[in-house]
Amino acid sequence: MSRIGQQLAFTTRDLPAAHQFEAWHASCARTLNVAPLGDPASGFPADRQVWAFGPFALGTIRAPASRLSRTAAHIRRDSLDHWMISVSTRGDRRFRIGEDCVSVPAGAASIMSFDEVFESERGDTEWTCLYLPRDAFPAIGPALDASRHRPLDFSMGRVLAAYLVQLAAELPGVEEAELPRLAEATRAMVAASVIPSPEAMAAAQAQVERVQLARIKAIIRQQLRSATLRPERLCRLVGVSRSQLYRLFEPLGGVARYIQAERLRAACRALAAPGGGPEISAIAEDVGFFDHSTFSRIFRREFGCSPREFRAAALAGRAPSLRAGIAGPAPRDLADLLRRL
Numbered sequence: 652m653s654r655i656g657q658q659l660a661f662t663t664r665d666l667p668a669a670h671q672f673e674a675w676h677a678s679c680a681r682t683l684n685v686a687p688l689g690d691p692a693s694g695f696p697a698d699r700q701v702w703a704f705g706p707f708a709l710g711t712i713r714a715p716a717s718r719l720s721r722t723a724a725h726i727r728r729d730s731l732d733h734w735m736i737s738v739s740t741r742g743d744r745r746f747r748i749g750e751d752c753v754s755v756p757a758g759a760a761s762i763m764s765f766d767e768v769f770e771s772e773r774g775d776t777e778w779t780c781l782y783l784p785r786d787a788f789p790a791i792g793p794a795l796d797a798s799r800h801r802p803l804d805f806s807m808g809r810v811l812a813a814y815l816v817q818l819a820a821e822l823p824g825v826e827e828a829e830l831p832r833l834a835e836a837t838r839a840m841v842a843a844s845v846i847p848s849p850e851a852m853a854a855a856q857a858q859v860e861r862v863q864l865a866r867i868k869a870i871i872r873q874q875l876r877s878a879t880l881r882p883e884r885l886c887r888l889v890g891v892s893r894s895q896l897y898r899l900f901e902p903l904g905g906v907a908r909y910i911q912a913e914r915l916r917a918a919c920r921a922l923a924a925p926g927g928g929p930e931i932s933a934i935a936e937d938v939g940f941f942d943h944s945t946f947s948r949i950f951r952r953e954f955g956c957s958p959r960e961f962r963a964a965a966l967a968g969r970a971p972s973l974r975a976g977i978a979g980p981a982p983r984d985l986a987d988l989l990r991r992l
Contacts, residue, residue: 658708659701659988668694675714681729681986682765688716688772701985702822705834706787706992710780710985711819716742719771723902729986730903730912732766732864734783734795736841738812742776751800759802760812762795762845765989766902779819783841784992786865794845803844811844863891864899868909875914875938882906914938915953916990918946922958923965931958 661678663671672691678699679685687695697714737744738760746753746763747770755761757776763769766785785792803811818837825833867889874880874888885906886893900906917938921928928934932943935958940946950958982988 658703659710659982659985660699662698664696664698668692671695671697678984679719681984682721682725682731684720684722684725686718686720688718688774699985701988703988703992704822704825704830705837706784707834707837708782708988708992709815709819709822710782711777712780713777714773714775716774716776717772719773721765721767721769723768726766726768726902727904729765730909731986731989732764732785732903733989733992734785734788735763735765735780736760736783736811736815737763737778737780738815739773739776739778740816742774742778744776744778745772746770746800748800753800753802755802758809758812759804760808760815760844761802762799764796764799779815781815781818781837781841782989782992784989786868787992788838788841789865791842791845792865795841798845807844811840814840863889867891867896867899868913871910871913872917875910875917876936878939878941880910880939910939911949912953914940915950918950918958919954919961922962931962934958 663674666674669692672685672687672695675695675697676685695715697712699710699712701708701710739755739757741757743757744755744761746755746761748763748767753761764785783795788795802808814837818833822833867885870885870888871880874884877884882893882896885891886896889896891899896906900909903909915938918934918940921934921937922931929937935941935943935946940949947957950956950961954961956964982991
């Protein structure tokens with residue numbers, strides 16, 4: 652039986668010291684800005700490994716002291732809104748989110764989200780991070796949001812931190828057949844660890860819109876092939892006003908941009924199907940692009956190649972993705988991997 656494959660790996664250790672930080676910064680640039688706290692010319696030995704299983708991705712990172720920041724421009728560009736539950740096994744972490752300043756000691760878990768602007772300062776550290784797509788966890792979404800921006804310094808929070816560290820040690824050797832059970836166990840552990848207090852439940856009421864956004868995203872995926880998938884129709888399907896819809900999708904670059912991105916991702920999966928699959932024009936129509944030249948132009952702008960070139964690379968085995976049985980190009984970076992969860 653096969654074991655889980657490493658989905659994404661990057662290291663600077665095989666590069667000249669003077670070029671290590673530049674390479675690390677480039678590998679993070681789509682999701683974060685990174686600034687070293689030391690002299691980058693003296694070297695920046697850093698490693699990242701990320702595995703995907705079920706709806707989750709688990710990453711381990713080792714890096715010298717640095718300052719990280721996620722800006723509004725990042726949020727508009729990558730449209731990621733995943734939660735991140737992280738725990739440092741070495742080194743403290745400090746965050747600034749709006750007016751909140753949070754210090755998280757080594758060994759304590761904390762929750763943040765890609766849908767918010769933040770700054771983070773970390774010493775020479777090693778940490779583990781569990782990534783959760785927001786629309787895969789609507790039932791516990793408000794509790795996760797209410798637990799953000801503070802150390803999970805209570806009994807179940809400490810149990811969750813220990814679980815994530817152990818999961819990172821064991822996951823690379825887990826048999827593929829065991830991954831669904833491992834994903835379900837992880838889901839249960841997260842849910843058990845964020846049972847909110849009355850105060851947290853009160854804070855969670857302000858997060859109702861996040862659940863609403865997850866529901867709309869699911870409807871968009873179900874309706875991709877519809878030629879009438881426009882904001883007006885979404886409003887009728889979901890029962891929200893146009894102003895509410897636009898406000899919900901504003902951090903993601905707008906509802907029209909989000910629909911187009913989902914259509915392009917669906918097209919990628921179909922183009923990379925084993926054996927070639929339908930004609931490219933049929934695939935374009937099936938995901939809502941009814942003008943072939945427009946589809947080709949938008950596809951090239953997004954992915955840097957034509958649909959035909961993309962299909963040829965996939966069929967030649969140069970860009971396979973076997974995670975969860977869904978074909979597609981190999982992830983370019985963390986942002987690309989997270990979109991596929």
